[in-house]
Amino acid sequence: MNQPKLDLSPKVSDEIRKTTCYMCACRCGINVHLKDGKVAYIEGNRDHPVNKGVLCAKGSAGIMQVNAPSRLQAPLKRVGPRGSGEFQEISWDEALNLATEWLEPIRKDDPSKLAFFTGRDQSQSFTSFWAQNFGTPNYAAHGGFCSVNMAAAGIYTMGGAFWEFGQPDWDHTKLFMLFGVAEDHDSNPIKMGIGKIKARGARVIGVNPIRTGYNAVADDWIGITPGTDGLFILSLIHCLMKAGKIDVDYLARYTNASCLVNGDEGSAEFGLLLRDDAGKELVMDRATGKLTPFDQKGVKPDLTATHEADGITHRTVMHHMADRYLSNDYAPEAVAERTGISARRIRAIANEIARVAFEEAFELDVEWTDFRGETHAKMQGRPVSFHSMRGISAHANGFQTCRALHVLQIILGSVEVPGGFRFKPPYPKPATVHPKPHCKVTPGAPLDGPHLGFVHGPDDLALKDDGSPARIDKAFTWENPMSAHGLMHMVISNAHAGDPYKIDTLFMYMANMSWNSSMNTGGVMEMLTDKDENGDYVIPRIIYSDAYSSEMVAYADLILPDTTYLERHDCISLLDRPICEADAAADAIRWPVIEPDRDVRGFQSVLCELGAKLNLPGFVNEDGSQKYADYGDYIVNHIRKPGIGPLAGFRGDGTKTGRGDVNPDQLDKYIENGGFFVEHIPEGANYYKPWNTAYQDWAVGMGLFDSPQPYLFSLYVEPMRKFQLAAEGHGDRQPPDHLRERIKATMDPLPIWYDPAPDNKVDDFPITALTQRPMAMYHSWGSQNAWLRQLHGHNPLYLPTKLMKENNLTDGDWAKVTSPHGETTVPVMEMAALNENTIWTWNAIGKRKGAWALDNDAPEATRGFLLNHLIHELLPPKGDGLRWANSDPITGQAAWFDLKVRLEKATAPNESQPVMQPIKSPVGQGPETLSWKVGK
Amino acid sequence: MTQLPQTTARKLGLVIDLDTCVGCHACVISCKGWNTENYGAPLSDTDPYGADPSGTFLNRVHSYEVQPEQGTAQLIHFPKSCLHCEDAPCVTVCPTGASYKRVEDGIVLVNESDCIGCGLCAWACPYGAREMDAVEKVMKKCTLCVDRIYNENLPEVDREPACVRTCPSNARHFGDFADPDSNVSKLVAERGGIDLMPEQGTKPVNKYLPPRPKDTLSEGAGDIDILAPYLEPVAQEAKGFLGWLDKTLEKL
Amino acid sequence: MHPAPSVIFFSVFSGVGFGLLTFLGFGVPHVFGWNAFVFFVIAYLCAVGGLVASTFHLGHPERALKAFTQWRSSWLSREGWCAVLALCFMAIYGIGLVFFDVRWGFFGVIGAVFSIATVYTTSMIYTQLESVPRWHSPGTPAMFLSFSVAAGALLAGEIHAAMALIAIAALLQIALWVVGDGALEASGTSLATATGLGQNGSVRAFEPPHTGTNYLLKEFAFVVGRKHSLKLRVISIVLFAVIPIALLIAPFSHWLVLLAVISHVAGALASRWLFFAEAEHVVGLYYGKR
Numbered sequence A: 001m002n003q004p005k006l007d008l009s010p011k012v013s014d015e016i017r018k019t020t021c022y023m024c025a026c027r028c029g030i031n032v033h034l035k036d037g038k039v040a041y042i043e044g045n046r047d048h049p050v051n052k053g054v055l056c057a058k059g060s061a062g063i064m065q066v067n068a069p070s071r072l073q074a075p076l077k078r079v080g081p082r083g084s085g086e087f088q089e090i091s092w093d094e095a096l097n098l099a100t101e102w103l104e105p106i107r108k109d110d111p112s113k114l115a116f117f118t119g120r121d122q123s124q125s126f127t128s129f130w131a132q133n134f135g136t137p138n139y140a141a142h143g144g145f146c147s148v149n150m151a152a153a154g155i156y157t158m159g160g161a162f163w164e165f166g167q168p169d170w171d172h173t174k175l176f177m178l179f180g181v182a183e184d185h186d187s188n189p190i191k192m193g194i195g196k197i198k199a200r201g202a203r204v205i206g207v208n209p210i211r212t213g214y215n216a217v218a219d220d221w222i223g224i225t226p227g228t229d230g231l232f233i234l235s236l237i238h239c240l241m242k243a244g245k246i247d248v249d250y251l252a253r254y255t256n257a258s259c260l261v262n263g264d265e266g267s268a269e270f271g272l273l274l275r276d277d278a279g280k281e282l283v284m285d286r287a288t289g290k291l292t293p294f295d296q297k298g299v300k301p302d303l304t305a306t307h308e309a310d311g312i313t314h315r316t317v318m319h320h321m322a323d324r325y326l327s328n329d330y331a332p333e334a335v336a337e338r339t340g341i342s343a344r345r346i347r348a349i350a351n352e353i354a355r356v357a358f359e360e361a362f363e364l365d366v367e368w369t370d371f372r373g374e375t376h377a378k379m380q381g382r383p384v385s386f387h388s389m390r391g392i393s394a395h396a397n398g399f400q401t402c403r404a405l406h407v408l409q410i411i412l413g414s415v416e417v418p419g420g421f422r423f424k425p426p427y428p429k430p431a432t433v434h435p436k437p438h439c440k441v442t443p444g445a446p447l448d449g450p451h452l453g454f455v456h457g458p459d460d461l462a463l464k465d466d467g468s469p470a471r472i473d474k475a476f477t478w479e480n481p482m483s484a485h486g487l488m489h490m491v492i493s494n495a496h497a498g499d500p501y502k503i504d505t506l507f508m509y510m511a512n513m514s515w516n517s518s519m520n521t522g523g524v525m526e527m528l529t530d531k532d533e534n535g536d537y538v539i540p541r542i543i544y545s546d547a548y549s550s551e552m553v554a555y556a557d558l559i560l561p562d563t564t565y566l567e568r569h570d571c572i573s574l575l576d577r578p579i580c581e582a583d584a585a586a587d588a589i590r591w592p593v594i595e596p597d598r599d600v601r602g603f604q605s606v607l608c609e610l611g612a613k614l615n616l617p618g619f620v621n622e623d624g625s626q627k628y629a630d631y632g633d634y635i636v637n638h639i640r641k642p643g644i645g646p647l648a649g650f651r652g653d654g655t656k657t658g659r660g661d662v663n664p665d666q667l668d669k670y671i672e673n674g675g676f677f678v679e680h681i682p683e684g685a686n687y688y689k690p691w692n693t694a695y696q697d698w699a700v701g702m703g704l705f706d707s708p709q710p711y712l713f714s715l716y717v718e719p720m721r722k723f724q725l726a727a728e729g730h731g732d733r734q735p736p737d738h739l740r741e742r743i744k745a746t747m748d749p750l751p752i753w754y755d756p757a758p759d760n761k762v763d764d765f766p767i768t769a770l771t772q773r774p775m776a777m778y779h780s781w782g783s784q785n786a787w788l789r790q791l792h793g794h795n796p797l798y799l800p801t802k803l804m805k806e807n808n809l810t811d812g813d814w815a816k817v818t819s820p821h822g823e824t825t826v827p828v829m830e831m832a833a834l835n836e837n838t839i840w841t842w843n844a845i846g847k848r849k850g851a852w853a854l855d856n857d858a859p860e861a862t863r864g865f866l867l868n869h870l871i872h873e874l875l876p877p878k879g880d881g882l883r884w885a886n887s888d889p890i891t892g893q894a895a896w897f898d899l900k901v902r903l904e905k906a907t908a909p910n911e912s913q914p915v916m917q918p919i920k921s922p923v924g925q926g927p928e929t930l931s932w933k934v935g936k
Numbered sequence B: 001m002t003q004l005p006q007t008t009a010r011k012l013g014l015v016i017d018l019d020t021c022v023g024c025h026a027c028v029i030s031c032k033g034w035n036t037e038n039y040g041a042p043l044s045d046t047d048p049y050g051a052d053p054s055g056t057f058l059n060r061v062h063s064y065e066v067q068p069e070q071g072t073a074q075l076i077h078f079p080k081s082c083l084h085c086e087d088a089p090c091v092t093v094c095p096t097g098a099s100y101k102r103v104e105d106g107i108v109l110v111n112e113s114d115c116i117g118c119g120l121c122a123w124a125c126p127y128g129a130r131e132m133d134a135v136e137k138v139m140k141k142c143t144l145c146v147d148r149i150y151n152e153n154l155p156e157v158d159r160e161p162a163c164v165r166t167c168p169s170n171a172r173h174f175g176d177f178a179d180p181d182s183n184v185s186k187l188v189a190e191r192g193g194i195d196l197m198p199e200q201g202t203k204p205v206n207k208y209l210p211p212r213p214k215d216t217l218s219e220g221a222g223d224i225d226i227l228a229p230y231l232e233p234v235a236q237e238a239k240g241f242l243g244w245l246d247k248t249l250e251k252l
Numbered sequence C: 001m002h003p004a005p006s007v008i009f010f011s012v013f014s015g016v017g018f019g020l021l022t023f024l025g026f027g028v029p030h031v032f033g034w035n036a037f038v039f040f041v042i043a044y045l046c047a048v049g050g051l052v053a054s055t056f057h058l059g060h061p062e063r064a065l066k067a068f069t070q071w072r073s074s075w076l077s078r079e080g081w082c083a084v085l086a087l088c089f090m091a092i093y094g095i096g097l098v099f100f101d102v103r104w105g106f107f108g109v110i111g112a113v114f115s116i117a118t119v120y121t122t123s124m125i126y127t128q129l130e131s132v133p134r135w136h137s138p139g140t141p142a143m144f145l146s147f148s149v150a151a152g153a154l155l156a157g158e159i160h161a162a163m164a165l166i167a168i169a170a171l172l173q174i175a176l177w178v179v180g181d182g183a184l185e186a187s188g189t190s191l192a193t194a195t196g197l198g199q200n201g202s203v204r205a206f207e208p209p210h211t212g213t214n215y216l217l218k219e220f221a222f223v224v225g226r227k228h229s230l231k232l233r234v235i236s237i238v239l240f241a242v243i244p245i246a247l248l249i250a251p252f253s254h255w256l257v258l259l260a261v262i263s264h265v266a267g268a269l270a271s272r273w274l275f276f277a278e279a280e281h282v283v284g285l286y287y288g289k290r
């Protein structure tokens, strides 16, 4: 044999620079290999707490993102009509002067005339700080259309949510149940976790109308009818309670199950929790038989207590739960048909949950002390864990459904225990320590406090003195009182309608609002281009920052081109959405590992400069000079509270963690450390966090809170009851009459289920149409990536076998899909592993011609399509003269997945319908071939 | 050379776990990235931003639906790259000697400077593991990351294929099948690893772990009590339930 | 399989050329001088033309010489050697016939053997591929050889032999079609064995790995409609067998023979197109195509 001699040890690169991926909100650590100063290869960072070396397709394709021909090249000023894509390149000086010229008078006269909304960036603590200093109440990020139901339900119920704020105890869990997740923010950790538990032979149950991805590897798949998870979960709760398969000790100690509910029907406190004068919830102590604040030393709360006073019986939350959930309304037989899951299967699942939670329970030999001072020799493991995301939250009953799921977890005693679900710092923290929303506008001055937060009753709503909404998106109003993340999806339509008021400038960052992040996409384009009787745009000015030639760029008057993620500083901060693990606090940075080759600037740095030009407090020094040279400067030198800044690591002299003085070398330290910082939670402090003194003390030391904040989980969410009380006529702040009944019905302090389908005309439109995120694509950006777009270059509509047959369709045929709002004609494919009344497609693959530097005949534009054309921000008219929002009545979360349609076979058109006019590409087109090799 | 070695000292290859692969395509792209920058010519893409994008990939993830006789359909994600066959037909058909199987570890490689781009080896491979690069016009295939697994410029933990290193769900394993005690040999033994198209006689080195049985929870006959022994009611009504709670609490 | 024109052209014309050379090598027809020159020119044009065409589908024709190195294992390499040897021996033999009016029978026979061996090795390139069940059959070399000698006979003016050989080729061709239609099935390779998922239930391809196309799909996943292929089969048989035989039965005329040759070659091209177009590579199974 005469084999060629190979060089088995070729040089891999000149240098590795470690930073953080940006292709989704998972924020994995990456090693960027450079050759001759160019990006040669990207791999996962093995030391990184999030991904431990692995990397997803998007992350590995970062190299194609950084060299994409769609990158914006320089600031742009619109010269053609809005939507045409005709622009002129201008200098940064001109761009910033123009922005200042527009914004300065607004700030002086009425800061609320600026609406500043940002997409899924990871610098919300910074952008909100900017908006607050500008003085506008109109600021939010994308959470309102994303998954605020999940976030808010988690925080109100247990002081933390799934999302990326918690995780199953992957090392110990034996049953993992996943509701409505295709990919999620914790993308790599979920995959790593699933891999880990499957290797151990633990069971995974997937609840999802569609069996792909995680649900495909699930051992058991429950192809539920969309929108009915709440009912299914409450039925599981029914079965478990009925069989006594609940963790009584846990419920008594750590939840408000043992709190007493005011039973005085006539009083304005009816249904509120009994509290002492200091406002502490009262429980009945089993030892003394006396009412006592829940957190006293040695208290043993009585779950089944009643308290008689003045002839009135006050009963515990547990009583109320028993009354409600033991009812046969929730028996498997009663819910089987609506959920599409047989009663037998529901029982089998409840049985398995009970078996694993109680028969496979285990203990860790770790001592810990609770907030009542009791020391426990062991930690009780309940190896059942859950995770869930938009599949249950993006429905109009999503908040209550998410709540139901948390109640299920809590009655099993499986939150913050070994084997269960665990929070990641800065969670857990009770809803009460979060800020409340602020909306007091003063011309020329900052807002009176942070924009977003958690309301605890009608008094906290963001209403003007006349009761009208203070915010352009109507967040924190009677229409959606607990809209903790704002309602970005309503901004354009409200601004267009001048309801609740008109604005002057819409300033957006990183959100493709004229395309995939809007409902009613065509309508939004019209609103953005609509003119008044004087021929002026109804939304007078639009400033937008994007890094790429997206569909939204064409609709802005001024474009501030951003850098790519390898060319700038970023900060993934504990003040915001950090990269913590259940066992550790962690944060991270991005830093310019390569220099931009275009006239672009990091958006946050631009805000530092713009802030200074506008003379915003917080952005100027006392002498009026610019305070932060750029974002890197801000990250290091900004101080939120004494000793606390954006980054927790290497503070002071470089050895201080959490709290400490500014360290001018902090960024270098991060870079040296691989771009991140981790502080592990000591053993013994890492479970039972809400009640564990060791954890509470550690968190205070880290600067997560200023004093220990132990609290009870809220099976019963009292603030909701306060809104009901208002709707029943109590209190000064009263809802408008047309909302009373809905508030009474939906704001139930114990989870309920109601069916959003009738509002969506299910009788005429009997099929649910869903989208899923493809694992290898991030929303709209993947299509500009030469490697990724080969994986998902168009998106067929997947139909279950039954619907294929009924409509006489075969793969590659086209179908017309009609919703109450619109229609689209698209290619179809058969899928057997699919709920038989559900159809779906991959999200955000369809592209507008002319965007993303793609050819006009790119498959994304000719065969791809957006389901968003069929979804409206308002529900179809009910005949009551009102148009109700297509969103959750509690949080305002956009109800993407309530979409109902019907379909019929269509003759194949030339391309997917509807067809939009091409826009002119501001960046030209990409090259004809690619052979990307930077080393020789 | 195009004759196959009688035996190879080691048999390096991959185990792919069909029970855990979530179909994320991470392995596809990290493979593309590594092999574009490393061994041989870059993996090119034609019409990358146009109507008909097409590129060279050494690893692709298919998906299949399996309809059991009873019960719901299943979906299986199915990654596929070169299986480094022991009796590799792609090697013996090669007229130039460009295709060869390494004696020391059994890796099947293409020596690009000898390849005339006739395509015959791709015809011979039943698995579709070889792709002709449209720009460079030479045959490309999985190299088992031969320039990583022995690379002394990489830390020792990283001396494994790019696709294995990146796989988030740990569905890919790399090792020596000639060693019965290796991680891969053990996995194959424990989980009943199988060959693809055994009837083709190629003796693939890479093995696939079949999916575990699915949807077993609600199966089995009998009435519900037998099915759900842990759901024996403590009470039918709220009152009874609270009574039970009282008793239980007393025991604590 | 993708029916690449260069390969169809190559295999048909080299078959014709080497078929004629085989006859010439054995001294049929017995020609010398200019007559021989004409026959050799035709044979060489076909054979060499075919060989040249075959390099068109090479990515790197400039490295073609490397293809001679692997004769121990590679049929393509063997084909190269046979072709070169055949052409060399036949050249010497031809020089004798054309310029010296002598028949160096030794060179002729050796040349003829290498000529027919060339056709055989060509056919073995396809036959050896288990991955293409339709080709993986002794019928494939039989068919290639019968086409080659039939065309050789036709061009050599051996009318009766030609008629018989064409008829045999036609029968073989039909048999090969019929057997070929069941070959994939009979091979035992199916999506079930390809994925190993067969024991769990019936397997159906769902999403392909890429929405776009790729080399494999372009090269292997060519699908001809059943109806279309039946029509082409009839056309092919009519052109390569029925019409030529009918023309040959008719009273002899050079023009008719020329027509017969043209018709036969056209039919052979059609048959060869089908040979590729109808061949299912098992890799198609992975893509849900057969």
Ligand SMILES: Nc1nc2c(c(=O)[nH]1)N[C@H]1C(S)=C(S)[C@@H](COP(=O)(O)OP(=O)(O)OC[C@H]3O[C@@H](n4cnc5c(=O)[nH]c(N)nc54)[C@H](O)[C@@H]3O)O[C@H]1N2
Pocket (backbone or CB within 6 Å): A024, A025, A120, A146, A147, A179, A180, A181, A182, A183, A184, A185, A186, A187, A207, A208, A209, A210, A224, A225, A226, A227, A228, A229, A388, A389, A390, A391, A392, A395, A770, A771, A772, A773, A774, A775, A776, A777, A778, A779, A897
């Ligand atoms: N690769 C990739 N990762 C991403 C993103 C991306 O674009 N690409 N986007 C990021 C963002 S912004 C977000 S918000 C997260 C979202 O992460 P996910 O929540 O995983 O988002 P979706 O893909 O919308 O998945 C929703 C899932 O819910 C299912 N579903 C729909 N209705 C129901 C129902 O009624 N019941 C049940 N049980 N299931 C239902 C759908 O079938 C689908 O599988 O992902 C983040 N991660």
Ligand SMILES: Nc1nc2c(c(=O)[nH]1)N[C@H]1C(S)=C(S)[C@@H](COP(=O)(O)OP(=O)(O)OC[C@H]3O[C@@H](n4cnc5c(=O)[nH]c(N)nc54)[C@H](O)[C@@H]3O)O[C@H]1N2
Pocket (backbone or CB within 6 Å): A119, A120, A142, A145, A146, A147, A509, A510, A511, A512, A513, A516, A517, A518, A545, A546, A547, A548, A549, A550, A551, A552, A562, A563, A564, A565, A603, A771, A772, A778, A779, A780, A781, A843, A844, A867, A868, A896
């Ligand atoms: N039908 C349907 N529609 C949906 C959903 C669904 O499930 N179904 N999901 C909804 C959800 S949860 C979300 S979060 C939204 C997401 O929708 P979008 O927030 O619009 O998401 P992207 O497509 O990621 O667009 C963000 C923009 O950011 C730009 N960008 C990328 N990188 C950078 C950068 O570094 N700097 C700057 N300045 N800009 C950058 C991109 O070019 C793009 O224009 O979609 C929503 N829309």
Ligand code: SF4
Pocket (backbone or CB within 6 Å): A021, A022, A023, A024, A025, A026, A027, A028, A051, A055, A056, A057, A058, A059, A060, A187, A188
């Ligand atoms: S999951 Fe993927 S895209 Fe998201 S941060 Fe991690 S590597 Fe990047």
Ligand code: SF4
Pocket (backbone or CB within 6 Å): B081, B082, B083, B084, B085, B088, B089, B090, B091, B108, B124, B125, B126, B127, B128, B129, B130, B141, B202
């Ligand atoms: S999988 Fe294909 S390319 Fe790889 S060794 Fe086997 S036959 Fe050759």
Ligand code: SF4
Pocket (backbone or CB within 6 Å): B093, B094, B095, B096, B097, B098, B099, B110, B114, B115, B116, B117, B118, B119, B120, B121, B122, B138, B139
């Ligand atoms: S394409 Fe290259 S490697 Fe393949 S058979 Fe031809 S010469 Fe050999």
Ligand code: SF4
Pocket (backbone or CB within 6 Å): B030, B031, B032, B034, B035, B058, B059, B081, B082, B141, B142, B143, B144, B145, B161, B162, B163, B164
């Ligand atoms: S071993 Fe290397 S070349 Fe082969 S598929 Fe994996 S990454 Fe690609």
Ligand code: SF4
Pocket (backbone or CB within 6 Å): B020, B021, B022, B023, B024, B025, B026, B027, B028, B061, B077, B079, B166, B167, B168, B169, B170, B171, B172
């Ligand atoms: S990276 Fe792993 S999980 Fe993802 S497709 Fe590849 S093998 Fe499957």
Ligand SMILES: [Mo]
Pocket (backbone or CB within 6 Å): A145, A146, A147
């Ligand atoms: Mo989102």
